[in-house]
Amino acid sequence: MRLPTIAKDKPDIDEVLAQKMIDEAYASGVTYFDTAYPYHRGLSELFIGKALKKYPRDSFHLASKMPGWLVQSRADAEKYFNEQLAKCQVDYFDYYLCHALGEENYKPYLIPGVMDFLHEMKAAGKIRHLGFSFHDVPDVLDRIIHAHEWDFVQLQLNYLDWEFQDAKRQYDIVTGCGIPVIVMEPVRGGLLATLSEEAVSIFKAAEPKKSVASWAIRYAASKPNVMVVLSGMSNEEQVHDNLATMRDFHPLDRDDEAVLKRALDAFLKNRTIPCTACGYCMPCPNGVDIPRMFRIHNEYALRKHKRGFIADYEDVSPEQRAEACVWCGECMTHCPQKIMIPERLAEIAALYQSIKSEGGMGMxxxxxxxxxxxxxxxxxxxxxxxxxxxxxxxxxxxxxxxxxxxxxxxxxxxxxxxxxxxxxxxxxxxxxxxxxxxxxxxxxxxxxxxxxxxxxxxxxxxxxxxxxxxxxxxxxxxxxxxxxxxxxxxxxxxxxxxxxxxxxxxxxxxxxxxxxxxxxxxxxxxxxxxxxx
CATH class of the missing domain: 3.20.80.10 (Regulatory factor, effector binding domain)
Incomplete structure (x- = not known):
């Protein structure tokens, strides 16, 4: 839960505004509230406990998460779980997650007794549904999901990451196990609420009165196996917009999907090279790693992270970099996307030199x-x-x-x-x-x-x-x-x-x-x- 704060760079919650937002959401039918041990540096659970106390316990679903990084024994798991119940002023959690699982963060749950304790809490009714949130690659997800009995999995899922970060495969793994999905980051940290001017115009032409962000919310909510879509709302405008989107919800139909695809293509076209990494251009007679050069460029185009671009580029051996292209044109005869490959490689080489010549990029x-x-x-x-x-x-x-x-x-x-x-x-x-x-x-x-x-x-x-x-x-x-x-x-x-x-x-x-x-x-x-x- 991304709550409004008193100061931009501090964790202290603006409790008056946050309470107003929660009250409006609750009155409009929102019943799922998500928090966690470290959110707002420990203040989130305390606040949500106070904010929801006035409502009947059976009228809302509360989710929190085990701080596994603090757990070194079963006793630790018991301590933090009971502390969370007390902070949230409840006797049970409707949804309880092993937080941010991945290769490293899964290790505490292998400690003898930790998972046993969580299953015991579920049997005792103190956890109604047990699941985990996930931040890693699909192979790790596949291993974790088959290691225990889970009631749900929380994934980062949105129409950009569906292919960009292989969210599709993660969704398919969870769905294939018959386990429902809770979606986090449907608007990808706000990126999908802005996009490019051309992409925004495509959405507005199709639905003039709908926000750009609403398309991202609807995309996630339209997936058949999605149970809940989480949206971190930090101001009243976001609450109003999300309520308007879901109050009279219409799943994306084929026409909507076509609009979304055009908007996404426009967004990526204006900022990226339309390479699909098919590899038909390889091997380059002069040794350039063309797909890798395009991937490095596209990462920079999406994130504008100069340090990352330089590091990624310099990680490639000089003979495989963009400047090694001799404009023979052999690659263009094989590219199904009809990319002007030598020209784009020259642009990438020039971009690298431009950023390097900035001498610290303004610092x-x-x-x-x-x-x-x-x-x-x-x-x-x-x-x-x-x-x-x-x-x-x-x-x-x-x-x-x-x-x-x-x-x-x-x-x-x-x-x-x-x-x-x-x-x-x-x-x-x-x-x-x-x-x-x-x-x-x-x-x-x-x-x-x-x-x-x-x-x-x-x-x-x-x-x-x-x-x-x-x-x-x-x-x-x-x-x-x-x-x-x-x-x-x-x-x-x-x-x-x-x-x-x-x-x-x-x-x-x-x-x-x-x-x-x-x-x-x-x-x-x-x-x-x-x-x-």
Missing amino acids: KIVNCYRERMDASRFIGRKYDDSNRDATGGFGTKWGEWFDGGLFSPLEKLTIDTPEGASYIGLMRCAPKFQYWIGVFCPAKTAVPEGYESLDFPAIDLSVSWVKGKQENGEIYGAKVHEASVAAGRAIGLEQVKEPWYFERYCEPRFNHKDAAGDIILDYCIEIATEKAR
Whole structure:
């Protein structure tokens, strides 16, 4: 449940407005309310318990989710479940989920007794329906769904991800098991409420009085095996629009589906190369990986993530990149989509050079200084190149941490510094690349189950304040690293051989934009100590 907040960057709920929204939804026939342990940093369950208390318990369905990342034993599962019941002021949950399951987040449910406890709660009537929400690839879903008895599965499903992220296969797996689907992200975080100008005009020509977002809601709700469509509503306008869409609901018919397809095609056409990755253009006589080049471009066209585009592009060997095209035209004789492949490859090569030449994509170093970090223990989880997402970065992993509440058990362990308890993205390129997400804690801090650790002696850091916009990725990437190294050298700070370096997200400078929309990221590089120099 995405509730309105008092301040944009804070979790505190605007309870007056949120209560008004819930009351209107309830009065209009909405009966399913979704919350979870980490939502609004633990405040969501408390609020929904108060908000629904005035209504008869049998008149609504309440869903919450087990914070599996905190569970290390059956006793933990019991503790958190009972805490959630108390926070929500109910005796039972109508729908209870194992939260954000995937390869990693499924592991706590393999601990002896954890799933037994959940099934016992179901038998006792404290869980009426047991299911899970899912964030991973279809093969993992297929394994989890056959491991236990489930009453429902919550999937990210919308008309873009149906093919773009293989939501169709996930839906088919769940449906094939005879299990109903609850849909999350039907509007894909708001993306499908905006689209491109041409796509919007197609929808408006077909239904002038309907919102663009309503098409996404109807798409999800029209799937035969969909039981509930969840929509995170953070203002009254969204409540009104969703109620209007569902009050007199009409499933998409063939004409509607044709309109939706035209709008989606227009959206993707204006921003992407219409490659289907059929592979008919391959092998390229000169070695260019044409489908991969187009995929990298299309990811950037959809997300406008410069850092991800650069990382993904540079992950391809030079002889396979777009600039290796010699315009022989052999590929065009085989392309069923009639794409002007050499021209599009030239555009991709030019895009790469343009972004690279921006020298950090608009960011600038506004401060650089030496900082001493006492001996510490870094606690988190380690990743490598195989864990990069479609953008070439680790944004998906960060999403798993925030969605799954993985920082919650670490926050009380962090080092108390003037910078506060900052989240950290820790990296090292040699001798082998590794990327960590977590926090710095005092030396010898006990490591919670499910996490890994690194021990650091006291070290010196070169700290650069990188100022720029987060949305376009300009404060991240290789150019930022190069600029930070240069800023340190300018004041006599030299990095060590095979240094650790990390991004530090400090309040308030990282979370509060200035008038130009810029924030400040701390970029820290391990340097030679005063003694060593």
